[in-house]
Amino acid sequence: MGPGELSLSDPSRPFRRELRCPFRFLSFQFPRADLRVRDGDLRAVTATAFARTDGCHRLVASYLSRLGRSAAELEGPVGHQLGRTALDLLAMLIDERCGRFAPQAPDRAAALLVRVMDRIVRHLGDPELSPAAIAAAHFISVRYLHVLFRAEELSVGRRIRAERLRRCRQELLEPAAARDGVAAVARRWGFVSPSHFSRALREEYGQSPRDWQKWASERNASAAA
Known part of the structure; x- marks a missing residue:
């Protein structure tokens, strides 16, 4: 050796x-x-x-x-x-x-995927969260990280984006979002550019952040009445 x-x-x-x-x-x-x-x-x-x-x-x-x-x-x-x-x-x-390397099949790959998912959820607010950062944190290559996600509905990059948008949409429905502003909500969940966030939210859910806030305001007013 x-x-x-x-x-x-x-x-x-x-x-x-x-x-x-x-x-x-x-x-x-x-x-x-x-x-x-x-x-x-x-x-x-x-x-x-x-x-x-x-x-x-x-x-x-x-x-x-x-x-x-x-x-x-x-x-x-x-x-x-x-x-x-x-x-x-x-x-x-x-x-x-x-010669048996088949990452999508073994239980250990599934366990690693669970830990990757957990890291994504816990670091959504970090604008530096990316496939490269996730791979480095788990001591695996970016290529292997993408292999882990082959059987998933979304790629790792799209999973990060979807989770961030879901959290933002939830916050926009809360009264506090009207006080904090759309840009603050976007930053809290890792979006650096408010304009990029607005486009992404519209693509994902068919409505702009302002539309979501307006709908939430009307819903809350109706519930109070």
């Missing part, structure tokens, strides 16, 4: 590791059952090196290195979720090595 490479060891299979020069290495231990890959695939990659030129290796190695540096600060649900992501990425690397 060389610098930056990684390998798997299975304590149920006898092995010997010889280190003939000064070294430092990072070791992770996890239950075999938590790495959801085929037994035959795991045996095939045990005691083999994943080189830096392997497809997903750089992604997985980078994530594990960062996880190792911050491990002492992680606890509870956060640590568990990050560990689960590490195993998902490792399983993806094994699938790729064994």
Whole structure:
């Protein structure tokens, strides 16, 4: 093995590791059952090196290195979720090595998609939220992120747009929106340009922000009467 490479060891299979020069290495231990890959695939990659030129290796190695540096600060649900992501990425690397890489099918891909969706919802107000930012936050490539969304009704970019517009429409129906103004509502949910927001809302729902506010005002007045 060389610098930056990684390998798997299975304590149920006898092995010997010889280190003939000064070294430092990072070791992770996890239950075999938590790495959801085929037994035959795991045996095939045990005691083999994943080189830096392997497809997903750089992604997985980078994530594990960062996880190792911050491990002492992680606890509870956060640590568990990050560990689960590490195993998902490792399983993806094994699938790729064994020629079984089909991201839309495995349970781990579905679990990763749930976490991506959760991040989208929690960061809708960030104007920098984008496919590239989401991919970087989950230590995956933008290409793989788009693969995850192939079975979804909307692409990742359109999902972000649709969720932002839905939240804006909800706020525009509230009396407070008339006081805050359309531009403030748009900014709160990640739209930098009010004019772009108005066009997008009309395209999505067939009405402008002012139309929505007018309808909400008339509805509220009718309810009060």
